[in-house]
Amino acid sequence: MTTAPTQPLRIGPIELEAPVVLAPMAGITNTAFRRLCREYGAGLFVSEMITSRALVERNEVTMRLVTHHESENIRSIQLYGVDPKTVAEAVRIIVAEDRADHIDLNFGCPVPKVTRKGGGSALPWKHTLFNQIVTQAVQAAEHLPLTVKMRKGIDDNHLTYLDAGRMAEDAGVAAVALHGRTASQMYSGHADWDAIATLKETVTSVPVLGNGDIWSADDAVRMMAQTGADGVVVGRGCLGRPWLFGELAHALGNNIAAKPVDATLGFVAAAFKRHAELLTEFFEDEVRGCRDIRKHAAWYFKGYPVGGDIRSRFATVSTLAEIDELTTLLDLDAPYPGEAAEGQRGRAGTPKRTVLPDGWLNSHDIAADVACNLTEGEADTSGG
Structure with missing residues (x-):
């Protein structure tokens, strides 16, 4: 490195x-x-x-x-x-x-x-x-x-x-x-x-x-x-x-x-479990925390020798005990897989025309009718 x-x-x-x-x-x-x-x-x-x-x-x-x-x-x-x-x-x-x-x-x-x-x-x-x-x-x-x-x-x-x-x-x-x-x-x-x-x-x-x-x-x-x-x-x-x-x-x-780090499969599994524990603490709810960790499973185990059935089960866990049980099924000594675990993560999407308010590109100035309704452009929860 x-x-x-x-x-x-x-x-x-x-x-x-x-x-x-x-x-x-x-x-x-x-x-x-x-x-x-x-x-x-x-x-x-x-x-x-x-x-x-x-x-x-x-x-x-x-x-x-x-x-x-x-x-x-x-x-x-x-x-x-x-x-x-x-x-x-x-x-x-x-x-x-x-x-x-x-x-x-x-x-x-x-x-x-x-x-x-x-x-x-x-x-x-x-x-x-x-x-x-x-x-x-x-x-x-x-x-x-x-x-x-x-x-x-x-x-x-x-x-x-x-x-x-x-x-x-x-x-x-x-x-x-x-x-x-x-x-x-x-x-x-x-x-x-x-x-x-x-x-x-x-x-x-x-x-x-x-x-x-x-x-x-x-x-x-x-x-x-x-x-x-x-x-x-x-x-x-x-x-x-x-x-x-x-x-x-x-x-x-x-x-x-x-x-x-030496990112063996055992190391990755331990990090996945730690993440689930912190999510459980954050949500103050084990089921909700484990539900949230599901979307991370594919990212954590990318490139590692984890069979499709076990991957699917990691992506549907509901308790920390389930994570422990699944971890026992892994070859924890499996080494870092190199290139198979490298590169892009998450969705790349495809180029697309940006959705804009009507007439947005007509001028660098904001139109009066748009300015009067700016607060409507904010949702009531975070996101994006």
């Missing part, structure tokens, strides 16, 4: 041991998964995307999602919103109630339920609206560092990342992260690392982080070398592989004891 110790990454007053950030992923990066990733490595571990309106209205599910475990020494929350006032109010709540040490704003989500309301990766096309949201959020954050995460744009003909990067920098954000894909790409194809390099040349006073196609520590080292990025944001690459953060810390961190 290539190693390339770097300068510590500073995001406002926060100094990270390794220049690595866990990307928010709906239904994945809850407290349980963040704790697990932290147990293996170092970095900044961000919450699931939280809808601003749901936080302001104190939605029960949302309030659970913004609650951190006491072991999370750097608490990070990502907010999504399309109305400057609502986003700013959500930020003020986080500050007043001491719910986080860092806030990120989502301008990268490509899913239709978000973009059709002008949110996520669609929003930076509206320059004034984007600037208002970021500026008011930075002001409301007071002493907390606030960052933005975005995509290249809506599609190749409607790129937004350079304008958005400049506006965010001028507004006073602490860092900017770029996923090197457009909204229309979803997660297909290859991330455009050259765009990350261009953003780094454009935004010079705050850190620029790169996101996209980080499947291994070597990928992270290559991205930083190729783009000049100050750090990396890792999403799908850690699905079923939370120990990737240890490998990243080993490759990119300074004076960190973390090192690559």
